Amino acid sequence: MSSSVNLVVMVVGLLVLAQQSFQMSLRNPVAATNNCKIDFTRLGLVLTSGNNEKALQDSGLFTPDAETPYVDIAGRRFHIGTLNARYIVYVKIGGNSVNAAIAVQILLNRFRIQGIIHFGSAGSLDEKSIVPGDVSVPLAVAFTGAWNWKKLGSDKGALNFGEFNYPVNGENLLASVDYDTIKLFSKGQSPQDVFWFPSTTSWYSAATQVLQDLVLRQCYHGVCLPYKPKIVFGTKGSSSDSYIKNKAYGDFLHKGLNVSTADQESAAVAWTSLSNEKPFIVIRGASNVAGGASSVSQLSYLASYNAFLAAAKFIESIPTPRLACE
C-alpha cells in the first residue's frame, strides 16, 4: 500500500470512530457527561495556610463545583471547582512535611491530576534579593531537615556549631552536622538519593515567561510595602520542619547552599510530585526575613496574596486539560 492510501484509510477510520462516539453520546447523553465529569483532568493547587486560602477566596477567582464542591478525606478537605475557568482541586495542607506529603499523595490518588502548583509563604534568607511581599519561584528546593549529627571529635560536618560560639569561635560539644540526602522512590526505578528537587523544567520556564509582567499587590488594609513587590526567579529554596527565625543559621544556609528562602513544606510537595512522576512548581511569597522583625499581619497577608496571584496566573497559562473520557 502506498503511503497516501494508508493515510486515506486512517482518516476514514478516524471519521468512523468520531461518528460512533458522537452517536454514543447522543444515545446516552447523561452517562457520557457524567463519565467525562468524573474523569476530568484537573490541576492540583496545594496551598499551605489559612492566609493562603483566604487570598484565594478573596480573589473571587475560585468557583466551587455546583454538584460536588468538596470531598473530605483523612481530615483534609479537597475543594473541587474552577479557578479562572481552569479545572482545579485545591487542598490546604497545613504546616510541615508530613502533612504536605499526605495531602499531595491523597490528591494524586483520588483525583486525576495533571500536575501540582504549590504556593505558600516563606522567610527570606537573602534580604538583598528577596524582601517581604516579593514572590520567589525557585529553580529547585532542598530538604535541609535530614541531619547526620556527628560525634564530637569526628570529621567536621557542614554545620559546625563551634563556629557560632559567641563572642569567640571555638569548640562546642554539639560538634557538627552534615545534611543527608533522602531516598526518592519512583515507578520502575531503584530509589535515588536526592538532596535537590528541581521544579519541572517546562513549567519553570513557562512561569518565567507568563509571570514576568505580573503586577503584584503593594497595599492591604492601609498598610503598604515600602517597595514595589517583584517576582524573583532563579533562586533556590531550603525546606525543613524547622521554622527558622535565627539569623546566623539563615546566613549559614544562604552562604553554604546558596538558598534564598526557607519554608516547611515545599520539598515534601516536590518529593511527592516527583515520586508520582507529576510536574510541579513551587511559588513562595516572602512574609518575613529570618532574624528580622516578625511582619505585621497585613504584610504576611500580602505575601500570601502575591504568591496566590502568581499561582493563579500560572494556572491560567496552562493549556486547558482535555476530558479524560474523550
Ligand SMILES: *[C@@H]1O[C@H](CO)[C@@H](O)[C@H](O)[C@H]1NC(C)=O
Ligand atoms: C547563587 O544563587 C543566585 C540566585 O539566587 C545565582 O544568581 C548565583 O549564580 C548562584 N551562585 C552559585 C555559586 O551557584
